[in-house]
Amino acid sequence: MNNNAETKKKFLNLNCEAETNNIKIEIRRIMSKQLRKRGVVVGLSGGIDSSVTVALSQKAMGKDRVMTLLMPELHSSVDTLDLSRMVANHFGVQIIYEDITQILEALGFYKRYNAAIQSIIPEYGKNWKSKIVTSNILESKGFTFFSVIAKPPEGNEIKKRLDLKAYLEVVAATNFKQRTRKLLEYYHADRLNYAVAGTPNRLEYDQGFFVKNGDGAADFKPIAHLYKSQVYQLAEYLGVPEKIIKRPPTTDTYSLSQDQDEFYFSLSYEKMDLCLYGKNNNIPAETIGSLTDLTIEQVQRVYKDIDQKRSTTKYLHLPPVLIEKVPEIDI
Amino acid sequence: MNYIEDINKFIIENFLFGDENDLENDASLLENGIIDSTGVLELISFLEETYDITIEDDEMIPDNLDSMDNINNFLKKKLSD
Numbered sequence: 001m002n003n004n005a006e007t008k009k010k011f012l013n014l015n016c017e018a019e020t021n022n023i024k025i026e027i028r029r030i031m032s033k034q035l036r037k038r039g040v041v042v043g044l045s046g047g048i049d050s051s052v053t054v055a056l057s058q059k060a061m062g063k064d065r066v067m068t069l070l071m072p073e074l075h076s077s078v079d080t081l082d083l084s085r086m087v088a089n090h091f092g093v094q095i096i097y098e099d100i101t102q103i104l105e106a107l108g109f110y111k112r113y114n115a116a117i118q119s120i121i122p123e124y125g126k127n128w129k130s131k132i133v134t135s136n137i138l139e140s141k142g143f144t145f146f147s148v149i150a151k152p153p154e155g156n157e158i159k160k161r162l163d164l165k166a167y168l169e170v171v172a173a174t175n176f177k178q179r180t181r182k183l184l185e186y187y188h189a190d191r192l193n194y195a196v197a198g199t200p201n202r203l204e205y206d207q208g209f210f211v212k213n214g215d216g217a218a219d220f221k222p223i224a225h226l227y228k229s230q231v232y233q234l235a236e237y238l239g240v241p242e243k244i245i246k247r248p249p250t251t252d253t254y255s256l257s258q259d260q261d262e263f264y265f266s267l268s269y270e271k272m273d274l275c276l277y278g279k280n281n282n283i284p285a286e287t288i289g290s291l292t293d294l295t296i297e298q299v300q301r302v303y304k305d306i307d308q309k310r311s312t313t314k315y316l317h318l319p320p321v322l323i324e325k326v327p328e329i330d331i
Numbered sequence: 332m333n334y335i336e337d338i339n340k341f342i343i344e345n346f347l348f349g350d351e352n353d354l355e356n357d358a359s360l361l362e363n364g365i366i367d368s369t370g371v372l373e374l375i376s377f378l379e380e381t382y383d384i385t386i387e388d389d390e391m392i393p394d395n396l397d398s399m400d401n402i403n404n405f406l407k408k409k410l411s412d
Binding site: 135141142143144145161163164165167168308311312 | 361364367368369371372373375376388389391392393396
């Protein structure tokens with residue numbers, strides 16, 4: 001193993017056995033002492049985070065006390081359902097299928113989303129596909145902004161910057177998806193007297209990559225302290241099916257396939273993990289640069305962007321803010 | 332032409348809800364917590380609509396937009412083109 005590989009391993013290596021045991025004990029304590037719930041509901045996305053959350057919940061509570069939900073919609077990728085089902089069957093937990101397309105129709109999601117895109121690309125219409133991408137902080141020292149990439153049924157992709165109104169409308173409409181899924185998770189949790197597990201990893205939690213009262217809502221978040229690379233290590237240890245482990249991280253939110261790095265982080269999770277670890281542990285940009293093939297200036301830009309995202313998304317973590325503290329309510 | 336007064340008025344009305352502040356003209360709007368990434372988009376909308384200009388992607392940089400002085404200089408250059 002070369003020096004770089006050894007250093008990376010040293011930074012993010014996880015003792016999977018000890019960590020699994022610790023999370024298992026904590027989940028059992030949280031359920032019995034804090035939440036007083038009898039089981040766990042997890043929304044499955046076919047991705048690594050929700051799969052590991054199911055595996056850990058099953059270890060902690062037993063397979064009969066874990067309920068998974070499959071909640072596809074019109075724009076979900078075709079393999080999401082198969083992969084989610086595979087994970088649930090692999091860990092022997094229960095499955096409920098809830099297609100949310102009709103709920104989103106009733107909310108006017110598809111119409112609202114299309115109208116927002118049409119305000120930027122008037123010809124956008126039926127059978128077109130689209131996604132939102134962020135400007136790349138590695139390539140430019142400019143402010144972050146978002147663009148839409150739209151693809152007609154035949155022909156080339158069109159890319160245009162979103163103005164303020166279109167950007168806010170697209171985000172607001174798209175958030176219907178995460179909030180609708182959470183609505184159903186809580187419906188099933190309430191009727192079963194279960195708790196809802198949130199599935200963010202540390203990168204997502206730290207950088208505010210979630211929807212407030214959408215995927216950000218949960219009763220507990222068992223992997224929010226783990227870097228994404230560590231979630232992958234746990235997945236191997238817990239025996240998550242290889243197809244899930246090999247699937248590239250995707251948001252599965254837009255009709256065109258979209259990686260997390262083009263939507264939010266600007267670089268792969270492996271590099272982003274190292275940058276976040278480096279920043280959290282005061283490791284010089286030069287060291288992180290040599291591990292990630294980024295220049296010192298690029299690492300510094302990522303460090304700055306981490307701070308900026310923390311500041312911009314701080315309100316997502318906040319509970320409702322009170323004018324005065326109510327001292328009798330001790331949270 | 333000096334645009335500082337217009338910019339300052341927009342910042343006070345839009346981001347500070349009319350509360351006066353003692354922000355220096357060369358102070359960073361981002362670092363002083365006046366604007367965030369959505370705030371930058373609001374600022375760009377304001378500039379494009381008020382001065383009938385189009386701000387290109389590569390012009391969305393702190394050197395052009397992160398202080399009242401920078402915005403003023405950027406506008407002067409943009410409007411003289």
